[in-house]
Amino acid sequence: xxxxxxxxxxxxxxxxxxxxxxxxxxxxxxxxxxxxxxxxxxxxxxxxxxxxxxxxxxxxxxxxxxxxxxxxxxxxxxxxxxxxxxxxxxxxxxxxxxxxxxxxxxxxxxxxxxxxxxxxxxxxxxxxxxxxxxxxxxxxxxxxxxxxxxxxxxxxxxxxxxxxxxxxxxxxxxxxxxxxxxxxxxxxxxxxxxxxxxxxxxxxxxxxxxxxxxxxxxxxxxxxxxxxxxxxxxxxxxxxxxxxxxxxxxxxxxxxxxxxxxxxxxxxxxxxxxxxxxxxxxxxxxxxxxxxxxxxxxxxxxxxxxxxxxxxxxxxxxxxxxxxxxxxxxxxxxxxxxxxxxxxxxxxxxxxxxxxxxxxxxxxxxxxxxxxxxxxxxxxxxxxxxxxxxxxxxxxxxxxxxxxxxxxxxxxxxxxxxxxxxxxxxxxxxxxxxxxxxxxxxxxxxxxxx
Numbered sequence: 001x002x003x004x005x006x007x008x009x010x011x012x013x014x015x016x017x018x019x020x021x022x023x024x025x026x027x028x029x030x031x032x033x034x035x036x037x038x039x040x041x042x043x044x045x046x047x048x049x050x051x052x053x054x055x056x057x058x059x060x061x062x063x064x065x066x067x068x069x070x071x072x073x074x075x076x077x078x079x080x081x082x083x084x085x086x087x088x089x090x091x092x093x094x095x096x097x098x099x100x101x102x103x104x105x106x107x108x109x110x111x112x113x114x115x116x117x118x119x120x121x122x123x124x125x126x127x128x129x130x131x132x133x134x135x136x137x138x139x140x141x142x143x144x145x146x147x148x149x150x151x152x153x154x155x156x157x158x159x160x161x162x163x164x165x166x167x168x169x170x171x172x173x174x175x176x177x178x179x180x181x182x183x184x185x186x187x188x189x190x191x192x193x194x195x196x197x198x199x200x201x202x203x204x205x206x207x208x209x210x211x212x213x214x215x216x217x218x219x220x221x222x223x224x225x226x227x228x229x230x231x232x233x234x235x236x237x238x239x240x241x242x243x244x245x246x247x248x249x250x251x252x253x254x255x256x257x258x259x260x261x262x263x264x265x266x267x268x269x270x271x272x273x274x275x276x277x278x279x280x281x282x283x284x285x286x287x288x289x290x291x292x293x294x295x296x297x298x299x300x301x302x303x304x305x306x307x308x309x310x311x312x313x314x315x316x317x318x319x320x321x322x323x324x325x326x327x328x329x330x331x332x333x334x335x336x337x338x339x340x341x342x343x344x345x346x347x348x349x350x351x352x353x354x355x356x357x358x359x360x361x362x363x364x365x366x367x368x369x370x371x372x373x374x375x376x377x378x379x380x381x382x383x384x385x386x387x388x389x390x391x392x393x394x395x396x397x398x399x400x401x402x403x404x405x406x407x408x409x410x411x412x413x414x415x416x417x418x419x420x421x422x423x424x425x426x427x428x429x430x431x432x433x434x435x436x437x438x439x440x441x442x443x444x445x446x447x448x449x450x
Contacts, residue, residue, distance in 0.1 A: 043253030
């Protein structure tokens with residue numbers, strides 16, 4: 001999950017209220033100071049931080065918690081609503097009849113993001129998407145875009161030897177302009193000098209784009225604000241894409257700075273794969289940031305080649321409490337298609353599976369272990385995977401030899417399966433989680449035999 005450092009600090013701030021039954025002014029002041037430090041350390045905009053913490057402080061004093069609600073839960077809810085307010089409502093985008101102009105400074109990941117946005121539109125809306133590569137300054141831009149979108153149905157138009165970007169756009173629109181969505185990648189700018197300004201304005205006039213997306217690397221922090229304002233003056237930015245949000249502690253600064261300009265965040269990028277892009281919705285993003293989870297957001301991670309019937313069958317078995325090594329193997333294969341363990345678990349509440357307190361390093365280690373476990377299970381018979389309780393010493397020795405690991409590592413797999421099985425039983429007793437899962441996959445409640 002992006003901004004893990006901010007998450008730990010926010011949870012630490014709320015932890016100041018743990019065990020308290022009544023609120024007092026001194027405790028509220030301490031909470032406010034801790035919250036302000038957490039946001040400033042995450043590079044949030046200073047003015048926004050001051051306003052947010054003052055609102056939380058005032059609401060903590062003026063608003064009574066709902067009956068039965070702990071003070072720390074009440075504070076968490078207030079922080080959630082105020083962070084959502086700062087980042088703004090989601091930006092709705094029409095799925096059809098769009099021409100999208102991608103702009104940004106050099107080195108912000110714009111060409112990669114162009115491919116991600118194109119693939120997102122194709123996957124989420126099932127429309128015909130085409131991309132025009134109009135970067136005439138960087139050698140290999142057309143080849144890079146073509147490689148990124150290889151294997152998809154997205155058509156890529158470019159003229160690698162042409163130096164007139166506006167001419168490429170004009171020719172491209174004639175060739176692929178009848179697509180449902182046309183996305184135009186432009187050259188990155190080190191600085192917006194006169195020549196580059198004129199080129200960008202010329203492209204914008206030729207494209208007559210319905211959307212103008214600014215791509216910003218999260219590493220720039222609060223400098224994202226002035227950048228957004230500059231590009232907005234040039235082309236009228238309608239939305240912002242924040243990239244590399246998973247690799248920097250300054251992501252809070254980028255998010256808050258962009259929000260302050262009024263250029264809404266439409267997408268955030270976390271990861272290197274073309275699929276690693278998500279539509280930004282502040283309520284769901286902040287829910288994950290605060291460890292509340294985003295169960296419905298899991299469905300957005302589902303790749304198109306995932307076997308939906310198999311996913312439904314596995315979900316039913318999970319909710320029934322019955323979980324074999326065969327099920328765990330299938331689960332690992334599905335997780336591999338969705339993405340990393342970190343990305344998957346960020347969508348679940350912190351209390352689920354005990355993952356909330358784990359560091360990114362620990363989650364990466366789990367990822368490696370899961371890959372090793374799949375190799376071990378490939379050396380098992382189907383009967384052993386269906387009935388793991390038969391795995392005794394002689395079988396463990398044979399499996400270890402067959403998979404090239406130690407007997408200890410095979411036992412670690414069995415212990416992991418036992419823990420997972422117990423967690424599946426916890427799911428069976430968690431009615432809210434079961435309802436959310438059922439709504440995601442549209443299945444009836446089940447109670448299969450154990």
